[in-house]
Amino acid sequence: MSPALLLLVACDRGFSDPDRAFAAPIEGPPTYATTIVAPTTLGVVDTSRTDVHGTPIGVGCATCHGPDPSQAWAATPGEPFHTGVSLRHGNNTCDHCHDPADRTRLHLADGTSIEMGAAIQLCAQCHGKQYTNYQHGAHGGMNGYWDLRQGPRTRNHCVVCHAPHDPAIPVVSPVLPPHDRYLEPPHDHL
Amino acid sequence: MSTLPDTESRRDTPAVEPTEYVTSYPEFLWRALKVATDGGPLFYVWMTVLTAVWLVGVNAFAHQLVQGQGATAMTDHVSWGMYIGNFTYAVGIAAGAVMMVIPAYLYKDRDMHDVVIVGEILAVAAVAVALSFVNVDIGRPDRLWHFLPYIGRFNWPVSMLTWDVIVLSGYFLINLHVVGYLLYTRFLGLRPNPRWYLPFVFLSIVWAVSIHTVTAFLYSGLGSRPFWNSAILAPRFIASAFVTGPAFIVLALQAIRRLTDFHVGDAPIRTLIGVLRVTAVLNLFMLFAEVFTELYTGGSHTAAATYLWFGLHGKHALVPWIWSALAMDVTAALLLLFSDPVKNLARIDVACLLTLFGIWIEKGLGLIVPGFVPSTLHEIVEYVPNQLEWKVSLGIWALGIMIYTLGLKVAIAVFTGRMHHERRS
Amino acid sequence: MTTSDDPDRRNVLKAGAVTLGAAAFARAVAPVTEWVDGLSVDGFLQKHYKELSKEEMNDILRRHEQKTADEYGREVQIQDVRPIPGVQFAYALNLSICIGCRKCAEACHQENNHDRRTNNSYIRVLEMTQGSLDLAHGNPNYDHPVPQPGKYYMPVQCHQCDNAPCVKVCPIEATWKEPDGIVVVDYDWCIGCRYCEAACPYHARRFNWTKPEIPADEINPDQAYLSNRIRPQGVMEKCTFCLHRTRKGRLPACLEACPTGARVFGNLADPDSEIRWVLENKRVFVLKEDAGTQPRFFYFFDV
Numbered sequence: 071m072s073p074a075l076l077l078l079v080a081c082d083r084g085f086s087d088p089d090r091a092f093a094a095p096i097e098g099p100p101t102y103a104t105t106i107v108a109p110t111t112l113g114v115v116d117t118s119r120t121d122v123h124g125t126p127i128g129v130g131c132a133t134c135h136g137p138d139p140s141q142a143w144a145a146t147p148g149e150p151f152h153t154g155v156s157l158r159h160g161n162n163t164c165d166h167c168h169d170p171a172d173r174t175r176l177h178l179a180d181g182t183s184i185e186m187g188a189a190i191q192l193c194a195q196c197h198g199k200q201y202t203n204y205q206h207g208a209h210g211g212m213n214g215y216w217d218l219r220q221g222p223r224t225r226n227h228c229v230v231c232h233a234p235h236d237p238a239i240p241v242v243s244p245v246l247p248p249h250d251r252y253l254e255p256p257h258d259h260l
Numbered sequence: 261m262s263t264l265p266d267t268e269s270r271r272d273t274p275a276v277e278p279t280e281y282v283t284s285y286p287e288f289l290w291r292a293l294k295v296a297t298d299g300g301p302l303f304y305v306w307m308t309v310l311t312a313v314w315l316v317g318v319n320a321f322a323h324q325l326v327q328g329q330g331a332t333a334m335t336d337h338v339s340w341g342m343y344i345g346n347f348t349y350a351v352g353i354a355a356g357a358v359m360m361v362i363p364a365y366l367y368k369d370r371d372m373h374d375v376v377i378v379g380e381i382l383a384v385a386a387v388a389v390a391l392s393f394v395n396v397d398i399g400r401p402d403r404l405w406h407f408l409p410y411i412g413r414f415n416w417p418v419s420m421l422t423w424d425v426i427v428l429s430g431y432f433l434i435n436l437h438v439v440g441y442l443l444y445t446r447f448l449g450l451r452p453n454p455r456w457y458l459p460f461v462f463l464s465i466v467w468a469v470s471i472h473t474v475t476a477f478l479y480s481g482l483g484s485r486p487f488w489n490s491a492i493l494a495p496r497f498i499a500s501a502f503v504t505g506p507a508f509i510v511l512a513l514q515a516i517r518r519l520t521d522f523h524v525g526d527a528p529i530r531t532l533i534g535v536l537r538v539t540a541v542l543n544l545f546m547l548f549a550e551v552f553t554e555l556y557t558g559g560s561h562t563a564a565a566t567y568l569w570f571g572l573h574g575k576h577a578l579v580p581w582i583w584s585a586l587a588m589d590v591t592a593a594l595l596l597l598f599s600d601p602v603k604n605l606a607r608i609d610v611a612c613l614l615t616l617f618g619i620w621i622e623k624g625l626g627l628i629v630p631g632f633v634p635s636t637l638h639e640i641v642e643y644v645p646n647q648l649e650w651k652v653s654l655g656i657w658a659l660g661i662m663i664y665t666l667g668l669k670v671a672i673a674v675f676t677g678r679m680h681h682e683r684r685s
Numbered sequence: 686m687t688t689s690d691d692p693d694r695r696n697v698l699k700a701g702a703v704t705l706g707a708a709a710f711a712r713a714v715a716p717v718t719e720w721v722d723g724l725s726v727d728g729f730l731q732k733h734y735k736e737l738s739k740e741e742m743n744d745i746l747r748r749h750e751q752k753t754a755d756e757y758g759r760e761v762q763i764q765d766v767r768p769i770p771g772v773q774f775a776y777a778l779n780l781s782i783c784i785g786c787r788k789c790a791e792a793c794h795q796e797n798n799h800d801r802r803t804n805n806s807y808i809r810v811l812e813m814t815q816g817s818l819d820l821a822h823g824n825p826n827y828d829h830p831v832p833q834p835g836k837y838y839m840p841v842q843c844h845q846c847d848n849a850p851c852v853k854v855c856p857i858e859a860t861w862k863e864p865d866g867i868v869v870v871d872y873d874w875c876i877g878c879r880y881c882e883a884a885c886p887y888h889a890r891r892f893n894w895t896k897p898e899i900p901a902d903e904i905n906p907d908q909a910y911l912s913n914r915i916r917p918q919g920v921m922e923k924c925t926f927c928l929h930r931t932r933k934g935r936l937p938a939c940l941e942a943c944p945t946g947a948r949v950f951g952n953l954a955d956p957d958s959e960i961r962w963v964l965e966n967k968r969v970f971v972l973k974e975d976a977g978t979q980p981r982f983f984y985f986f987d988v
Contacts, residue, residue, distance in 0.1 A: 075848050078418045082861075086736045092864070093767040093932060199988065207959030208779065208967070208987075210946040212936065216959075217769075217952070220934025231944060239945065241830045245787035248825070249804050250335060250641075297699055311706060319713035325720045328918040329877070330894035339879045339892060399877020399892065399919025402724055406733075406857040406876055413733050413858040413874075421856035421880055483976050484850060484886035560821045637809060637841060637888045638820040 100218030108227035110187040112174060116154035128154075135173035158236045160196075167192060167234070193228045204228075284681050288447050295673040296666040302519070306665065310658045317655010320648045321396055329399055332649050337641035338632040340397070342649040345624035346656070347393035349504070351475045352497065352623060354386035354431065356505010358468035359535050360528070365461050371527035377675070378516065379509055380439045381667035383468070387432040389660035396652050420478045427471045434464045439667070443674045448681045472497045485631045487564035490553075496546045500619045502539040506532040507612035512668075514609065522672040526602065533601045533608055540593040540615060547589075547622070563638070564630040572634065577642045582626045588618030733858065734871040734911070745873070746910060753915060757899065761906040763914050766932045768865035773953040774926055775866065776937075777963045777983040778840060783947040785810055785831040785838030792942030793842075796927060797913040798905055800897035807924035808842040808939060809888060842939070843868065843889035843924035844972065844980030851881035851890060851923075860921070866953075866981050867926050869911040875920040882921065886976045890923045926950070953981075 085091045112131035119127045129151060157163070169175040169183045176192050177183045184191060194201035203209035210231065215221035231239065299307075324331045334341045360379030364372040395401055406412035407425060416422040438460050445452040476497040479488035510532050517524040554565035566572050571579050595611035625645075634640045645653075673679035727748060737745065746763045753761050790806040799805040811823035815835050823839065832838065849868050852860055859875040862868050882890045896918040908914040909929035916922045927937040931950070940948040951960035963969065969983040 074418055074853050078853060083413075084735065087738045090737070090739060090742065090765070090767065092770050095770040096934075203779075203987065204946075206962040206966075207951075208777075208946070208949050208963050209782070211941070211943055212946065213941045214936065215934045216931065216936050216950055217772075217934035223936075226946070231946075239784055239832075241832065242784070242786055244785060244810075244827070244831050245791040246804060247787070247828055248790070248806060248809065250337070298695075311709075315709050315713045318710065319716070322714050322716040322720075326716050328895040329892065334894075336882065336888075336891050336894075339882045394878075397878070399879070400875065400917075402729060403874070403876045406859070406874060415856050415858045419854050419856045419880075421854065421878065425856065478880075482850065482854075482884050484884055560819055563821060631883070634821070635888055636886050637811060637825065638823060639825060639888075 096217070096219050098219060102215065102218045102220070102222040104218070104223045104225055106190075106225050106227050107230060108187045108189070109229060110185065112186065115151060117151070118154055132174070137172055137174050139171060156236055158238070159234065189234070190228055284448060285444070287681065288444055291447075291679050292443075292670045295679050296669050299669070303669075307662065310662045310665070313658035314655045314662065317652050317658065320651035320655065324396070324648060324652065325401070333643055333646040335641055335643070337635045337639060338629060338643035340628050340632070341643050342625065342645035342653055343393045343397040345628040346653050347390050347397070348475060348497075348627060349620050349624045350386050350390035350393060350660070351428070351471055352501035352504050352619070353508055354383045354390060354505075355468045355472040355498070355501040356503070357383040357386065357509065358465055359502055359506045359532065360509060361461060361465055361468075363528075363531055365458070366465070369527075369531060371525050372531055375513060375522075375524055375528050377439060377442060377671050378512060378668065379505075380435050380442075380464075381671060382505070382509060382512070382664060383435040383464070384432060384439060385660045385664040385667060387428055387435070387471075388663055389656055391428060391432070392656045392659065393653075396656065420474065420481050423474045424471075424478055427467065427474050431464065431467045431471050434460050434467055438464065439671070443671055446674050447679060449683060469498060472501045479627075479631065482631075484636050485564075486561035487568075487631045488627075490550065492546060492550055496543070496550065497623070499539055499543040499546050500623050503536060503543050503615055504619050504623075506535050506539070507615050510536070510612050511609060511616075512664075514605070516668065516672070520672050521676055529605075530601050533596065536612075536615075537596050540589070540596050540611075543619070544589055544593055547586075560638070563634050567633050567640070568626060568630040573640055575633075575640050575642050577644055578626060578629060578633075581621050585618045585621035585626055588614040589622065592618060728873070731873050733874050742910075749910075749914060753904075757904060757915065758901040759904045759906065761904060761908050761914075763908045763910060764929070766909040766911070766929050768863050768867075768932060769934075770864075771954055772865045772932075774845070774931060775951070775953045775960050775964070775981045775983070776845075776926065777949040777960055777967075777969060777985060779947040779949070779987055780837055780839060780984050781986045781988045782945045783810075783838045783840065783943075784945055785812060785827070785836070786944060788942040788944060789840055789939035789948070792938040793924070795903070796905055796930075796938035798897070798899055798908070798915050800893075800895070801899050801903070805891060807889065807891070808840050811839045811841060813837050813839050839984070840939075841887055841889070841972065842982070843926075844887055844978065844982035845924075845926065847979035847981065848977060850884040850886065850976075850978060854880045854884040856880065860923075863928075865932070867928050868923065869925055869928070870921050870923060871911070872914070872916050872920045872922065877919040877921065879921065886973050886978060887980075890921055893918050893920055893922060 112135060114128035114130050117127050117129055121127055134151065167176050169177040172183065175183050175185060176189055178192060179195050190201070190204075200209050210226045210228070212223055212225045214223035216223075228234075332341065332343075357379040360372055360376045363369040364376040395404070398404075407414060407422075409416070414422055416426070438457050441457050442452055473494045476494035479485070480490055480493040483489055510529055513524045513529055513532075516522050551565065551569070554562040555569070563572060567575065568578050568582050570576070592611040592615035595607050595614070599607040599611070601608055629643050633642065670679070725748075727744075731745065732741070742765050746765060749763050750761055753759060753763075787808075787810050790808040790810055793799070793808050794804065794806045797807065809825045811820065811825050812827040812831075812833070813820075813836065814822045815837055827833075845862075845866050845868050847862070847866070849862060852862055852868060855861075856878065857874065857876060860868060860870045860881055877892065879892055882892060893916050897915055899915065904915070905913060907929060909932075912925040912927065912929045927935075927939075931937055937948075937950055940950050949959050949963050951958035953960060953964075955961065963985065964983065967985040967987055969985045971978075971980045971983055
């Protein structure tokens with residue numbers, strides 16, 4: 071503590087109405103929950119075509135891939151409907167993540183089939199450090215309450231920010247820089 | 261002829277009845293008002309010009325109040341500018357006036373004693389200027405009462421600014437008391453009682469050093485601003501104050517000698533020139549020591565000094581100013597050292613003018629602005645005062661010169677005996 | 686002057702000069718009337734924040750709500766939000782995953798009712814060069830897609846220092862540190878000397894150079910006396926960790942806006958909090974540690 075800080079503390083006069091100094095204390099354990107915003111189904115693949123209005127046409131993956139084993143054909147590179155899937159995720163191929171037996175599901179490295187919504191487990195197999203950070207609130211965005219005694223919290227699932235086929239965060243245009251007074255052209259005020 | 265109180269002849273003047281003070285003090289003020297507003301054509305022209313400049317400043321300040329400080333060229337990057345620069349400089353002038361008080365009272369220099377009132381009035385006027393500059397700089401002058409101890413919340417002793425408020429208003433009151441007491445007693449035809457003014461004179465000597473030291477501490481206490489965060493800042497402030505104060509008085513004494521019937525001998529001017537010869541060189545030496553330390557060391561903490569002297573990343577608004585200041589200071593020092601104070605008084609006057617301007621730059625904008633450039637996040641945002649700031653600043657200086665002129669006018673009238681009280685016998 | 690021997694004429698001239706001077710003065714100060722109109726007796730006499738009783742505080746809050754409605758055309762709710770006992774706020778920022786998108790600065794701008802003309806924000810994001818922590822190599826005015834190769838991004842806002850230079854220098858105690866660690870400003874007490882702005886090593890303080898301008902529909906109506914209510918002209922302001930949100934348990938606006946989760950906020954006094962985990966498990970550092978300010982804002986590099 072610096073001498074000036076000591077003086078400052080020594081000279082502090084506090085509140086003349088002590089009731090105003092603090093809010094009411096909050097007792098008890100956290101009662102609210104954290105919800106993870108997670109997609110539970112397959113997504114949409116771009117077909118690189120557009121409709122009459124110029125809107126890109128996408129095809130839902132589930133159009134072809136249902137839970138029926140007959141729809142779980144092997145992945146063929148260059149297959150027409152998959153040209154819109156740009157896979158830039160290390161050396162991974164489709165079957166590293168998608169369950170070959172049921173395309174609506176994923177599977178872990180040991181072969182255990184998991185639901186789409188449980189993908190975090192799958193990601194965590196390789197990205198353990200990020201997963202640890204995530205578990206401790208130090209990775210991935212969140213909304214709501216820091217204090218779960220006072221309100222709930224929602225958290226992002228990995229794929230909210232990282233497209234699973236191309237997980238690098240895309241380059242974006244930033245929000246405009248500050249335009250402080252000095253950046254305005256000088257003008258006379260009188 | 262000496263204007264020193266003729267102690268022998270007045271020793272046995274009868275004491276003044278207490279009731280006489282009650283009537284004579286209003287009379288003193290009334291007569292002072294009359295004297296202060298009476299003069300020759302030159303005086304009226306002078307006062308009209310000063311009033312006009314002051315009113316332009318008042319008008320500019322009124323606009324600034326309405327629009328906010330946004331009407332100035334200051335920014336969140338350079339958040340102090342012209343006003344605080346002038347404030348610092350004016351505090352220096354006020355402190356420098358003590359260079360007459362020290363010889364007059366400490367060394368019992370009788371010639372200086374005769375004219376010391378010229379310095380004491382300067383101290384009053386200069387502090388008034390300094391305080392005015394603070395008042396135009398703050399965003400909410402309507403809340404000034406928050407400074408009042410007990411009524412407001414005065415963060416003393418932690419904040420250096422509270423110290424500055426105390427020392428500046430204290431210095432103002434001490435000098436006002438000394439000047440007022442000396443003039444009033446002379447007006448009454450009494451011998452001033454040393455008990456009522458000598459302690460205050462000695463206090464004012466210590467206090468003069470304190471005002472510029474505390475003002476330096478305002479800046480040097482900020483770890484966030486490496487340009488100011490230097491132990492030599494307070495000594496540098498004192499050294500430059502002891503240049504500007506005497507330089508101003510040397511010029512003022514000559515003007516008084518020419519324009520009034522007040523007797524100003526050569527001796528006080530010569531003494532002050534002697535002081536100047538030392539302080540002008542000392543000021544340059546300290547400046548050199550600071551610049552050397554900054555530039556030889558290098559690194560990001562010296563970016564501000566680099567900006568000031570050479571410019572940084574293509575921004576160099578202050579470079580011409582600071583080199584002009586250096587040229588003026590050096591020329592002034594050389595002129596002072598190598599001119600004869602009797603034969604070459606004109607050269608000395610040039611030196612005084614040069615050093616007044618030189619230090620105005622060096623201890624004004626040249627000291628305040630580099631504290632903010634580059635900013636604490638190392639952004640380089642330049643600052644050049646705009647027209648409004650010039651108007652307000654010139655207005656305040658005009659007000660200060662007006663106060664000084666009127667103060668001198670009253671003092672001279674009292675000292676020459678033109679303004680005196682008719683004693684009841 | 687030829688008239689110097691004629692006292693009567695001289696006095697008439699003097700009176701004329703004084704009248705002229707007074708008229709000129711009245712004209713010069715005329716604009717001040719507009720400024721005086723903006724002041725109120727209640728506002729002028731208002732006591733320091735810590736000296737107000739609950740009732741006085743309520744009156745002031747209602748007065749400010751009325752003023753906002755009159756001047757900005759928006760109904761707002763201003764509360765006096767006090768610290769929760771046992772809470773000590775701190776913030777950490779992961780520099781490895783910040784992409785420099787300035788979403789935090791934008792969220793701050795909207796949440797805290799900043800002046801729209803200056804695009805003011807309490808957060809300044811510096812584009813830094815890899816291999817250097819020297820702010821001299823930082824650039825806050827970048828305007829190109831981010832992140833750029835070879836760069837990293839460092840948002841800087843108030844560090845809520847435990848040894849705050851800004852609090853130390855304030856001559857009138859208009860700014861102080863609250864029990865939960867947040868440094869606040871009483872906007873109704875500050876005189877706008879800007880000494881704190883000079884003292885802050887992090888460029889965290891802003892001055893209201895003019896009256897803030899915000900369209901009514903963009904005003905955030907959820908306001909607190911010490912944080913995001915619309916500030917008066919001529920006073921200082923600063924980041925308050927969104928105390929109108931965080932003292933009610935919510936996350937600060939800048940954190941919610943962060944798309945990568947680079948920001949971690951919480952209660953230092955809670956051993957199970959996220960912020961404690963970061964401080965205990967990451968190699969965190971503070972900006973300008975040599976300034977001795979003891980910040981409550983930590984940075985770390987961690988993918």
